Amino acid sequence: MSQEEVLIETKNLDKIYGTGEDSVLALKDINLEIRRGEFVCVLGPSGCGKSTLLKTIAGYIEATNGQCLMQGEEIEGPDWHRGVVFQSSTLYPWMSVKDNVEFGPRMRNLPEDEIKEIQEYFLEEVNLSGFGDKATFELSGGMKQRVALARVLANNPQVILMDEPFGALDALTRNDMQKLIHNIWKENNSTIFFITHDVDEALSLATRVVVMSKRPGRIIREFNVDFTDTLFDENTKFDDSSQRVEYEDEYFKVKNEILDIINNQV
Amino acid sequence: MDLENEDKVENNNSEAGTEKSKTEKVLTLSTWVVILGAWYIVTKLELFSPTLLPPPTEVVTAFFKLLKDGYNGIALWVHLGASFRRLFIALGLAIITAIPIGLLSGYVSKVKAIVDSVVEFYRPLPPLAYYTLLILWFGIDDKSKIILLFLAAFAPIYIACISAVRKINQDYILSAKSLGASQKKIFFKIVLPACLPEIFTGIRTAFGVAYTTLVSSEMIAATSGIGWMVLDASNFLKSEVIFIGIFIMGISGVLIDAGLRFIERKIVFWKGKV
Ligand SMILES: Nc1ncnc2c1ncn2[C@@H]1O[C@H](COP(=O)(O)OP(=O)(O)OP(=O)(O)O)[C@@H](O)[C@H]1O
Numbered sequence: 001m002s003q004e005e006v007l008i009e010t011k012n013l014d015k016i017y018g019t020g021e022d023s024v025l026a027l028k029d030i031n032l033e034i035r036r037g038e039f040v041c042v043l044g045p046s047g048c049g050k051s052t053l054l055k056t057i058a059g060y061i062e063a064t065n066g067q068c069l070m071q072g073e074e075i076e077g078p079d080w081h082r083g084v085v086f087q088s089s090t091l092y093p094w095m096s097v098k099d100n101v102e103f104g105p106r107m108r109n110l111p112e113d114e115i116k117e118i119q120e121y122f123l124e125e126v127n128l129s130g131f132g133d134k135a136t137f138e139l140s141g142g143m144k145q146r147v148a149l150a151r152v153l154a155n156n157p158q159v160i161l162m163d164e165p166f167g168a169l170d171a172l173t174r175n176d177m178q179k180l181i182h183n184i185w186k187e188n189n190s191t192i193f194f195i196t197h198d199v200d201e202a203l204s205l206a207t208r209v210v211v212m213s214k215r216p217g218r219i220i221r222e223f224n225v226d227f228t229d230t231l232f233d234e235n236t237k238f239d240d241s242s243q244r245v246e247y248e249d250e251y252f253k254v255k256n257e258i259l260d261i262i263n264n265q266v
Numbered sequence: 267m268d269l270e271n272e273d274k275v276e277n278n279n280s281e282a283g284t285e286k287s288k289t290e291k292v293l294t295l296s297t298w299v300v301i302l303g304a305w306y307i308v309t310k311l312e313l314f315s316p317t318l319l320p321p322p323t324e325v326v327t328a329f330f331k332l333l334k335d336g337y338n339g340i341a342l343w344v345h346l347g348a349s350f351r352r353l354f355i356a357l358g359l360a361i362i363t364a365i366p367i368g369l370l371s372g373y374v375s376k377v378k379a380i381v382d383s384v385v386e387f388y389r390p391l392p393p394l395a396y397y398t399l400l401i402l403w404f405g406i407d408d409k410s411k412i413i414l415l416f417l418a419a420f421a422p423i424y425i426a427c428i429s430a431v432r433k434i435n436q437d438y439i440l441s442a443k444s445l446g447a448s449q450k451k452i453f454f455k456i457v458l459p460a461c462l463p464e465i466f467t468g469i470r471t472a473f474g475v476a477y478t479t480l481v482s483s484e485m486i487a488a489t490s491g492i493g494w495m496v497l498d499a500s501n502f503l504k505s506e507v508i509f510i511g512i513f514i515m516g517i518s519g520v521l522i523d524a525g526l527r528f529i530e531r532k533i534v535f536w537k538g539k540v
């Protein structure tokens with residue numbers, strides 16, 4: 001993985017909200033690289049600055065110190081190369097599902113038939129073909145997030161940034177969504193930066209888990225993990241039970257290590 | 267600039283409130299039966315002189331006579347037409363100017379710095395206070411009335427637009443930027459539709475204000491219009507015409523508001539559902 005191109009890089013990034021007495025040091029000395037094809041999950045206690053980090057990468061806010069680069073160039077504002085999926089869907093209720101998905105390509109003035117093709121392809125990819133003409137408020141929470149995902153994918157961004165995208169969904173829908181996002185990541189060779197509260201979610205999706213400290217948010221440790229394919233690939237077969245045990249041992253070892261880190265600093 | 271949005275509950279109440287249950291409908295209807303019944307009985311008992319309170323039957327006959335012969339030889343619909351012409355031209359002008367100016371003011375603080383203080387200055391003034399001036403400048407005819415109504419209608423729409431822009435879900439704008447939309451596209455594709463629900467509320471308020479102003483201005487200076495008809499009737503103690511005038515104003519007000527609400531439901535179909 002490490003020979004892949006670095007897409008996003010933060011260098012000694014600090015973020016301070018406000019000034020003087022009331023200022024909040026949200027991020028402290030963040031150095032992070034996101035390489036093409038990675039699925040980076042960020043874990044950390046509530047209020048530690050995860051969303052702040054995502055907003056900085058998205059270009060919504062400016063870092064106080066340090067740099068945030070995309071392919072070597074300073075990020076100067078939002079850009080369609082970095083797609084964002086929010087925790088609660090920001091689908092536009094005055095547009096149909098179809099129009100929402102077509103929004104990005106249309107803003108980029110792609111030809112009309114290509115826009116339509118893209119829209120159909122990605123609605124299909126999130127299992128929502130046939131829902132194009134529906135109003136967004138007719139959809140369930142999970143469906144809305146799938147449309148939001150399709151809307152971002154339609155722009156074919158270099159990186160997809162997701163801030164607890166499944167946080168508001170029930171456990172079953174969440175599982176389906178995890179599977180879906182895994183498959184989409186595989187199929188499109190996407191690069192994903194994914195914030196979550198849930199250690200299991202992080203471990204089951206990520207190729208790398210970044211653990212942050214409580215405020216001021218620093219990166220305490222990074223884990224390179226490799227459970228995702230085994231977990232989601234239906235054809236996975238363990239040669240014998242000792243191999244499965246070994247696999248599960250490894251999983252729980254990492255999980256406990258992460259939980260320890262998080263719990264020990266509270 | 268928090269990623270969680272708290273605007274969810276925002277519009278839920280207004281729509282739910284308009285759906286009346288059966289009992290409520292019966293209650294509304296009964297209220298009117300009681301009012302009309304009381305009117306009938308009071309006049310039957312001749313508690314007041316008929317010049318002050320004409321019996322309902324007389325008002326109805328007068329209404330048909332008015333329909334047939336008009337008032338002072340001018341047909342009723344000409345009076346109504348004169349009033350509504352003033353009202354709708356003014357309201358139309360207010361809508362097409364206040365929406366862009368209001369949205370721009372909310373969006374670009376420099377525009378707001380120019381327009382806002384002027385609106386804030388004249389808005390609390392009773393429109394009739396500057397009507398005298400408008401008459402001096404633009405004459406007693408329709409022009410001064412339309413300008414008066416326009417000013418009265420402009421403020422509520424303008425203010426609704428500013429507040430709508432301020433309350434817009436910031437994540438809508440951020441996600442549009444991340445999808446590649448330019449400032450201009452964001453304005454037309456995101457800001458404008460996102461503000462429509464509140465703009466419609468503003469338009470309905472503007473209609474109410476303009477309607478009241480219309481009638482008072484016709485009572486001050488006019489030779490036609492429903493307001494003038496009522497004032498003229500009162501000069502000649504034709505109380506049944508006053509009653510008819512008041513009924514027409516009341517009912518047409520309710521009908522126009524219902525029409526506006528109907529258009530609102532068609533255009534802002536997502537209101538209360540997000
Ligand atoms: N716009 C802002 N102005 C001032 N302080 C802010 C602002 N946004 C966030 N903060 C503060 O910065 C810190 C980090 O916030 P952030 O939203 O990044 O945390 P988070 O890790 O995403 O939390 P959660 O897991 O609850 O979503 C918090 O203490 C928060 O109060």
Ligand SMILES: [Mg+2]
Pocket residue numbers: 050051052163
């Ligand atoms: Mg957050």
